[in-house]
Amino acid sequence: MTALTILVLICGVAFELLLVTMKKYHSDSRLLNTFQEARFGLDQIVRDINDSGYPPRNQIQSDKTPLPKTYAATPFAWGGTTYPTNPCSIGTSCTTPNDYDLIIETDIDPQNQNYVEWVRYKLIGTTLYRGVKSPKDNSPTSDPDSLTSGLLVPYVQNVMNNPSAAQLAALQAAYPSMFPSGNPVPIFDYYCESTPQPVKCNGTGSGPPPTYNDPRHVVSVVVTLIVQAPASDMQTGLPLVVQLQGQGRRVNPNY
């Protein structure tokens, strides 16, 4: 009888342990899937930013007027009818690029010899969309914003960088330091050319021109992705969230 009692106790503990572990395992699996999705997304974004502006205009003789689709007029395109001659101001007049929207102009697959593409990343709700216009429009004055908006497909889901008020409250309760001052976290943070070092593209740089909120003079983009797993932690009930950060650096010239 004593042995049986001990056995039942051991089994109870073991099953409880198993249950806890299984919950933990399932939660971690979901978190890992989320992590993996976010990681792949971040990896691709950073790679596209690194390659932005390829091939630059300097690859073609200065006395020629090449087809617009054969070169990148700017590493990062902007929306509106002033592309590619009169840039908007990041943080003020730009519809894109902004904190949650970026159009990269580059030949993402030069080995396929299919011209320069516009690659757009845009957060709508809690889904980060990606769209590729291949090749980019061959008219020199087309609007990259309107021409890519219909090509967006879901890329990373449950992106919580710019959550609703209710979501933000729940996330802040679980992760107090994730949203400083209770503000949304930009996916794209832009840094512009300046001396002696790049500065945030908010018009506060010092030194000689160029101006500091000009998409043509962005030299690096810090990418932050906050992604929530589809289900909460089975043990604590708290939302499962991963935050990844990477930095893309433009190497190609900006002319």
Added chain:
Amino acid sequence: MTTRTTIRSQGKESGVALLLALFVLLLVAVVGIAMMAASGTEVSLTGNYRSSTASYYAALSGLEEGRARLMPKDADYLGNLSPPAIPPIGTTLPLGHLIYITNPLTSPAEIVDPTNLGNPQTYPDTEYQTDFPPAFKPPSNVRIVNSVASLTGQPNALYKWVRINAIDEWAISVDVNDTNPGDYNAFNVPQIIRFDGTNLTRSAAPYQALEITSLAALPDGSRKLLQYVVGPVTLQIPISAALTIAGPGSVGNVATFNPPPGATSFYVNGTDQCSTPKPPLPGVGVTNGNDYTSVFQNLKAPSPHQDHYIGAGGTFPNVSSPSVAPANPTVDMTDPISLSNFLPIVKNGADVVLNGPRTEADMPSAMTSSNPLTVYVNGDLSLNSFTGYGLLVVTGNLNYTGDSGWKGIVIVLGGTITETGSQDGGEFDGAVYLANLTGVTLGAPTYIVATPGGKGVYYNSCWISSSLKPISYKILSFREIPYP
């Protein structure tokens, strides 16, 4: 009966403990395995992310070694090897001639042979085969050199090889001269691509563009293949007069240039002294109206030598506010902020950097008329019976004796150039620029000439040209290439 039954029951239960123990053991094992699997997956994912980034930066490190070793001022310049691995800047590396910088691991030892296309273990350069089929023909055109440690005693980043080669349109998939717009099947090959200072070109240009490709491979299998197209860049200094004196332009704070009557041999001549002359420039250039008034009044009659200041237009004394400038100047010589930003560019590209005060004894012995150098003096410089060649930038003041001179460009930003002593015969051939740069503001500059004053300043486009050597290889484009 009772006894037998009891015995049977005890016999049936005798294996239960073992089964239960095994069962519990199984549970514990399942739990352990599940935990290990979870943490293992996490470690794996994090590791992949890290290695992807690490291989990217390792490949970038390789590209930078290749780019740095193209410059003659680099201690490990490829042209310093015996025999030189790369021809001097200004001569052409033919298509099909390759330089590989290899960087194999020493522990455990490995073989890096990018030309061995049949052996994936030696990191074959399949990309070159795509660009220039058939690759490596003849093999004698391939030069393989060793990487050098960027930090003494420390292993380099994990790039395996760096390739440097000339390019044609096919190699970069760009119709450089736009002969067949948008047609990827009509590239001009094999025709070497050059660099005109701002763009690639198939026309004649003094320098060629080069391709640098780097493969990085980490022990976990992560690989990255990155590529630059680079071209040598020279300083684009706007030369707009034989002697330019740039003041702030404010009233009462003007340039001073008043050679004494005894400066009989001192001339400033804006007529090009080169054997294939360019159009004449003003003899004396100023950058604002107040300086013009001041300098013109100083030099005109009753000064006995107003005809010593000659140049474009032919009037005496020849003083003008010039506006000749290259299309993309490195510096705006009238803008103090631009001048301030210009200094580190020169310093980084200089052959010699000296902290002043210095004298002619500190000038590099390798500097000759056939080997003009860029000399950057951070402070004052005094030259006694000395002639230099190339580009001289002095952040302080310049003092020189009348038998001294310079062939090339002289830029003095300390505010004062002083010719001293009774010697004579030295001259400045090229161009001289004088300003008084204090922080990011301009003060009043002064050019002081003694008696007899030396021969003065003569515009010479040949010496100007020879003094503006490439200071670096500029990145013209960058891309990541899939590596199989």
